[in-house]
Amino acid sequence: MLTDAGPCAQLLLVVSLAAVAAVLSNRLTARLRVPAPALFLAVAAVAAAALPSLVAPPERIVERIVTVALLCILFDGGMHIGWRRFRGAAAPIVVVGVAGTFLTTGAVAALAHFAFGFSWYVALLLGTAIAPTDPAVVFSVLGRRELPGRSSTILEGESGANDPVGIALLVSLLAAGSLSGGALAQVAGEFLLQMGVGAALGVVGGRALLWFMRRVSLPSEGLYPLRTLACVLVLYGATTLAHGSGFLAVFVAGIVLGDERAPFKREVERFHSALASLAEIVAFVVLGLTVDLGHLTQTNVWVPGVVLGVSLAVVIRPVLVGLCLLPARLQRNEQAFVLFAGLKGAVPILLGSMLLAANIPGAQRLYGIVIIVVAFSVLVQGSLVPTVARALHLPMRIVEPQPWSLGVRLAEEPEGVLRLTVGAGSNADGQTVDDVADVATDSGDAAEIWVNMLVRDHALVSVRGDTRLKAGDEILVSADERWHPHLKDLFRAYGRS
Numbered sequence: 001m002l003t004d005a006g007p008c009a010q011l012l013l014v015v016s017l018a019a020v021a022a023v024l025s026n027r028l029t030a031r032l033r034v035p036a037p038a039l040f041l042a043v044a045a046v047a048a049a050a051l052p053s054l055v056a057p058p059e060r061i062v063e064r065i066v067t068v069a070l071l072c073i074l075f076d077g078g079m080h081i082g083w084r085r086f087r088g089a090a091a092p093i094v095v096v097g098v099a100g101t102f103l104t105t106g107a108v109a110a111l112a113h114f115a116f117g118f119s120w121y122v123a124l125l126l127g128t129a130i131a132p133t134d135p136a137v138v139f140s141v142l143g144r145r146e147l148p149g150r151s152s153t154i155l156e157g158e159s160g161a162n163d164p165v166g167i168a169l170l171v172s173l174l175a176a177g178s179l180s181g182g183a184l185a186q187v188a189g190e191f192l193l194q195m196g197v198g199a200a201l202g203v204v205g206g207r208a209l210l211w212f213m214r215r216v217s218l219p220s221e222g223l224y225p226l227r228t229l230a231c232v233l234v235l236y237g238a239t240t241l242a243h244g245s246g247f248l249a250v251f252v253a254g255i256v257l258g259d260e261r262a263p264f265k266r267e268v269e270r271f272h273s274a275l276a277s278l279a280e281i282v283a284f285v286v287l288g289l290t291v292d293l294g295h296l297t298q299t300n301v302w303v304p305g306v307v308l309g310v311s312l313a314v315v316i317r318p319v320l321v322g323l324c325l326l327p328a329r330l331q332r333n334e335q336a337f338v339l340f341a342g343l344k345g346a347v348p349i350l351l352g353s354m355l356l357a358a359n360i361p362g363a364q365r366l367y368g369i370v371i372i373v374v375a376f377s378v379l380v381q382g383s384l385v386p387t388v389a390r391a392l393h394l395p396m397r398i399v400e401p402q403p404w405s406l407g408v409r410l411a412e413e414p415e416g417v418l419r420l421t422v423g424a425g426s427n428a429d430g431q432t433v434d435d436v437a438d439v440a441t442d443s444g445d446a447a448e449i450w451v452n453m454l455v456r457d458h459a460l461v462s463v464r465g466d467t468r469l470k471a472g473d474e475i476l477v478s479a480d481e482r483w484h485p486h487l488k489d490l491f492r493a494y495g496r497s
Contacts, residue, residue, distance in 0.1 A: 035382040045286025059357040071245040076276035078254020094326035097161030103320040104131040132166035134345025140474035151334040197244025202252025205235040213262040224264040225271030305372020333392035344377035353444035424471040434465040
């Protein structure tokens with residue numbers, strides 16, 4: 001029974017050491033100012049080239065692994081955005097996510113056709129693979145950075161929304177097999193079906209999951225996050241079988257759940273945040289194993305890749321996606337940042353692997369071009385994101401993790417309890433507790449709002465009516481539900497005009 005214990009232990013040792021190194025690599029990438037996904041991808045590609053025994057998994061296995069990883073990342077990203085943030089930027093997110101993806105696809109296809117001689121069908125496949133921004137890279141770069149206004153919400157929302165769009169479009173194009181009139185009508189019909197069914201089932205699935213979380217108790221708190229994960233996978237499978245976009249459904253379900261309260265919600269959020277981080281590592285390592293470094297050095301691969309990557313960053317995205325952002329009325333520096341920080345990553349590589357699996361003529365060359373575009377985007381653009389934010393005078397703030405918690409467990413959901421953080425520059429910043437209560441209730445029922453707990457500089461602070469709040473203070477408030485929206489607005493960062 002234990003005859004293979006030695007080889008098994010050796011394998012576990014190697015894999016676990018690699019996992020520890022991958023987790024710790026975030027400290028290294030922070031010093032080097034290189035996004036962590038770039039390091040995972042590069043290390044895996046170099047390891048595959050240096051170790052002949054390290055064989056890349058088959059394309060279908062890679063596709064399935066990255067699909068599951070992307071589901072974890074999209075659901076966590078949706079919960080991080082939440083309905084309240086999404087609602088304030090829904091129009092630009094949808095316009096950029098859909099119209100921006102189509103315009104980018106068309107521009108890349110035209111450049112690939114006229115500059116490098118690809119047929120229109122193959123050029124369109126290449127443009128579709130390259131067009132989406134990537135939630136894994138965007139969330140990784142912005143994960144601990146907080147930006148003012150709607151810019152970060154639009155950027156995160158776009159990266160989650162345009163992936164289902166790009167995937168659905170590529171699947172439809174591959175199914176059509178050509179660019180004839182009938183094929184284009186088929187592509188349009190299939191695309192609209194996937195988006196419509198995916199969005200609808202995402203809303204329905206998110207509400208059903210919320211009901212399930214609130215109404216059905218489990219014997220152990222450790223089961224709650226696992227139930228959520230299982231339901232996310234069920235939602236993806238059911239939506240896909242219904243000919244909808246399972247990726248869009250999962251992302252929308254995450255948005256629906258984001259701001260809602262449920263038993264063990266904080267534990268569920270922490271679990272999915274950790275799972276998304278693990279999924280990012282797994283996705284880029286697995287994709288890195290598929291990269292043939294020797295193939296990337298060929299002139300007909302790296303030259304088109306560099307030209308397309310530079311064109312996307314400097315011309316195509318700033319012009320075409322910039323047009324889509326005009327109705328959003330962002331400040332010029334915010335708009336410039338959103339246009340610069342649309343990074344490529346695992347999703348374009350996943351779409352490139354789908355071209356390999358579909359046996360498209362010249363698929364290996366197309367895959368290499370996608371890798372070069374992604375490498376340029378992650379290494380060059382991703383590394384420059386903090387520098388560009390400073391140059392544009394955007395107050396990008398590092399959000400430090402808080403490893404210690406203080407609180408109580410209750411058998412029933414408390415009524416009217418709200419946890420808030422005083423945002424820098426918010427209307428609550430510098431005001432007294434009584435002033436905040438007066439403003440939140442329009443001086444009508446200030447006695448209905450009181451602060452139960454205040455934490456400042458890692459210590460509890462005694463609270464009185466004349467206690468003055470400061471940026472970074474964390475408070476626990478008891479208030480009637482009708483005052484919650486007003487309180488959240490008062491405490492939101494950069495709330496002052």
